[in-house]
Amino acid sequence: xxxxTNPPAGGEKEIYDFWQKENLFRxxxxxxxxxxxxxIPPPNLTGELHLGHAMQHSILDAIxxxxxxxxxxxxxxxxxxxxxxxxxxxxDRELAxxxxxxxxLGRDEWLKRAWKFKEEVYNSVSASWKIMGLSADWSREVFTxxxxxxxxxxxxxxxxYERGLIYKGPYIVQWCPKCNTAIEDVELEYKERxxxxxxxxxxxxxxxxxxxxxxxxxPETIFADSGIAIYPNHPKFKKYIGKKAQIPLSPIxxxxxxIFEDSRVEKKFGTGALKVTPGHDILDYQIGKDHDxxxxxxxxxxxxxxxxxxxxxxSLKVNRAREKVIEILKNNNALASVKPYKHSVAICERCKSVxxxxxxxxxxxxxxxxxxxxxxxxNAGKIKFLPKNYxxxxxxxxxxIHYWCISRSLWWGHRIPVWYPxxxxxxxxxxxxxxxxxxxxxxxWIQDEQVLxxxxxxxxxxxxxxxWPDAKTKNLxxxxxxxxxxxxxxxxIKYLWIARMIMISVYFIGDIPFKEMFFHxxxxxxxxxxxxxxxxxxxxxxxxxxxxxxxxTRMALYTYSIPGRDGRVSREILDERGKNFRNFAxxxxxxxxxxxDLAPEPVHFAGVSTTHLSPxxxxxxxxxxxxxxxxxxxxxxxxxxELHLATEEIYEFVWHKFADIYIESxxxxxxxxxxxxxxxxxxxxxxxxxxxxxxxxxxxxxxxxKKKSIMLEDWPLIKSKGKSQKSKGF
Numbered sequence: 153x154x155x156x157t158n159p160p161a162g163g164e165k166e167i168y169d170f171w172q173k174e175n176l177f178r179x180x181x182x183x184x185x186x187x188x189x190x191x192i193p194p195p196n197l198t199g200e201l202h203l204g205h206a207m208q209h210s211i212l213d214a215i216x217x218x219x220x221x222x223x224x225x226x227x228x229x230x231x232x233x234x235x236x237x238x239x240x241x242x243x244d245r246e247l248a249x250x251x252x253x254x255x256x257l258g259r260d261e262w263l264k265r266a267w268k269f270k271e272e273v274y275n276s277v278s279a280s281w282k283i284m285g286l287s288a289d290w291s292r293e294v295f296t297x298x299x300x301x302x303x304x305x306x307x308x309x310x311x312x313y314e315r316g317l318i319y320k321g322p323y324i325v326q327w328c329p330k331c332n333t334a335i336e337d338v339e340l341e342y343k344e345r346x347x348x349x350x351x352x353x354x355x356x357x358x359x360x361x362x363x364x365x366x367x368x369x370x371p372e373t374i375f376a377d378s379g380i381a382i383y384p385n386h387p388k389f390k391k392y393i394g395k396k397a398q399i400p401l402s403p404i405x406x407x408x409x410x411i412f413e414d415s416r417v418e419k420k421f422g423t424g425a426l427k428v429t430p431g432h433d434i435l436d437y438q439i440g441k442d443h444d445x446x447x448x449x450x451x452x453x454x455x456x457x458x459x460x461x462x463x464x465x466x467s468l469k470v471n472r473a474r475e476k477v478i479e480i481l482k483n484n485n486a487l488a489s490v491k492p493y494k495h496s497v498a499i500c501e502r503c504k505s506v507x508x509x510x511x512x513x514x515x516x517x518x519x520x521x522x523x524x525x526x527x528x529x530x531n532a533g534k535i536k537f538l539p540k541n542y543x544x545x546x547x548x549x550x551x552x553i554h555y556w557c558i559s560r561s562l563w564w565g566h567r568i569p570v571w572y573p574x575x576x577x578x579x580x581x582x583x584x585x586x587x588x589x590x591x592x593x594x595x596x597w598i599q600d601e602q603v604l605x606x607x608x609x610x611x612x613x614x615x616x617x618x619x620w621p622d623a624k625t626k627n628l629x630x631x632x633x634x635x636x637x638x639x640x641x642x643x644x645i646k647y648l649w650i651a652r653m654i655m656i657s658v659y660f661i662g663d664i665p666f667k668e669m670f671f672h673x674x675x676x677x678x679x680x681x682x683x684x685x686x687x688x689x690x691x692x693x694x695x696x697x698x699x700x701x702x703x704x705t706r707m708a709l710y711t712y713s714i715p716g717r718d719g720r721v722s723r724e725i726l727d728e729r730g731k732n733f734r735n736f737a738x739x740x741x742x743x744x745x746x747x748x749d750l751a752p753e754p755v756h757f758a759g760v761s762t763t764h765l766s767p768x769x770x771x772x773x774x775x776x777x778x779x780x781x782x783x784x785x786x787x788x789x790x791x792x793x794e795l796h797l798a799t800e801e802i803y804e805f806v807w808h809k810f811a812d813i814y815i816e817s818x819x820x821x822x823x824x825x826x827x828x829x830x831x832x833x834x835x836x837x838x839x840x841x842x843x844x845x846x847x848x849x850x851x852x853x854x855x856x857x858k859k860k861s862i863m864l865e866d867w868p869l870i871k872s873k874g875k876s877q878k879s880k881g882f
Contacts, residue, residue, distance in 0.1 A: 200277045283702065377448075515558050802836070
């Protein structure tokens with residue numbers, strides 16, 4: 153037995169520094185121990201610790217500490233995401249304070265300053281990621297723009313391109329006018345708004361007073377209409393099929409568009425007739441493509457009207473242009489009626505601006521081939537999902553997946569590794585003579601201006617963090633720790649990240665990225681809303697930590713760690729739970745004072761092992777039976793990632809069985825019960841350590857018989873049929 157001669161000082165920071173100094177978080181690839189690997193979802197570079205991070209980190213850390221005690225070589229790998237759109241917006245705001253901009257600085261100088269700003273931001277927020285006691289191997293921390301991930305991302309792009317899965321071309325995308333870039337459908341939020349539904353009359357060509365009435369929330373896009381679709385067998389309008397109707401915005405534009413049937417038109421919306429604007433609506437684009445309609449653009453990438461709207465409306469913002477268009481419709485006797493209308497509007501999840509569907513020249517990945525492999529792996533049950541129903545949710549999404557727009561009009565990120573032979577070909581987007589390379593092919597070659605979608609590098613994160621594309625035979629990290637044993641995330645990025653990691657890992661390495669996928673619930677306010685700065689309903693983890701301690705905050709969060717189940721919280725509720733678990737920590741301290749500080753002579757029975765005891769007194773036998781059952785239950789719940797139940801088991805045992813019953817019973821036979829008291833207390837500290845690491849380490853250091861840290865202790869044995877057996881792992 154080793155004895156610690158240099159215990160950590162009291163306090164959370166001092167204990168955490170002690171763990172790091174002793175390298176207790178380090179994974180050892182050359183170890184003969186069986187590996188257990190956990191990949192931390194990389195927080196955004198600009199993101200400080202929030203309740204979601206705190207929940208994730210608490211769960212990850214509990215499992216990591218448990219597996220180490222079971223004898224595994226644990227790799228809990230941290231990383232940081234460059235967060236392209238968010239970081240660039242944050243940095244540009246800082247530049248604006250100095251009257252600087254991208255245009256004034258130019259790309260090279262902007263990037264030079266951006267990297268310096270990156271270091272400043274990282275230094276200011278990275279410490280917050282460790283606050284929860286996260287026992288990550290910080291020596292292996294990875295940044296998505298590091299050279300290793302850069303090599304992996306290039307290999308990913310080059311492979312797709314060579315296999316014909318990447319192409320560049322015009323396509324309708326969701327465009328954020330404020331972030332000034334394309335964004336993914338799954339990066340949108342939907343906000344319910346009260347607006348107006350305008351019923352507009354389109355005159356039938358060749359008639360004096362016959363009209364087809366169409367309902368729209370966006371009259372400003374009528375300039376770009378290419379057709380009118382009605383649902384099949386429309387009782388009122390089917391007689392107009394094959395005819396044409398006039399766009400009612402003369403004299404600015406006077407064009408006739410075809411009328412046709414299409415089953416995708418909703419019967420219950422408006423009049424059952426749909427104005428088809430392929431350049432500004434995803435569904436309209438699909439309908440227009442099937443019916444060979446013209447694509448016109450009347451709103452540009454800055455959210456302003458184009459020349460198509462005429463000289464007076466050109467350059468107006470959408471809302472102002474809408475007012476003008478309504479006046480024109482009224483003057484042309486083309487506005488039949490206006491009704492209040494409540495509907496969901498797509499907004500950018502980052503800047504909360506209304507997005508504009510429009511046609512843009514972008515890079516795309518044909519993900520069909522990737523999706524098939526992922527679906528096969530999921531259906532084969534190779535990944536354990538918690539909750540189980542997420543397997544079907546992901547398969548359904550993958551089965552109907554659309555091409556992935558991977559280009560972003562930004563400067564911060566992995567620049568698209570495509571080179572054009574001249575500035576002219578670069579401007580035109582010609583791809584016939586391009587070269588795919590990280591470095592310039594030679595003089596005169598111009599690199600593509602755009603960067604890759606952040607999720608492009610995040611999708612290959614399980615591989616790039618372990619040194620891929622080096623083969624497993626040459627890469628010890630990849631060979632030992634892949635696939636990852638455990639991954640965790642919030643449900644909101646199941647498509648953006650989880651589905652893509654599965655697709656990409658299966659495609660490139662023929663294996664799943666992780667064995668177990670845990671979707672934790674979302675913490676929301678009492679009205680069911682997400683926490684946000686704009687709503688002012690957020691609860692900072694630091695507030696709870698400062699008031700109740702890290703351990704108490706972790707325990708409070710474990711009560712909400714049920715897979716897939718959202719929790720509604722308030723500051724008052726979390727305060728109540730934090731206080732309860734702070735009192736529990738105090739109870740443990742008082743128990744330790746009784747057992748260790750107030751022990752009878754000889755103090756602590758120093759040098760006498762308490763590992764194996766044969767209790768004779770009925771009370772001792774009873775507490776050992778209860779302890780054994782508690783260890784068994786806690787081990788079972790940890791195996792199933794039921795941390796809320798595991799902590800309940802320990803709480804119940806410590807407070808009501810060990811303290812209220814057993815300790816009280818020993819006060820008249822203290823010396824005789826001392827060995828049992830020490831043995832039970834030590835085992836309690838060990839099984840509680842994954843959940844409350846700081847107070848358990850602090851109390852553990854009081855024992856005379858101990859190792860350097862409680863982290864080096866073995867998980868307690870479970871007795872079965874009179875024998876002891878090691879608790880089995882996952």
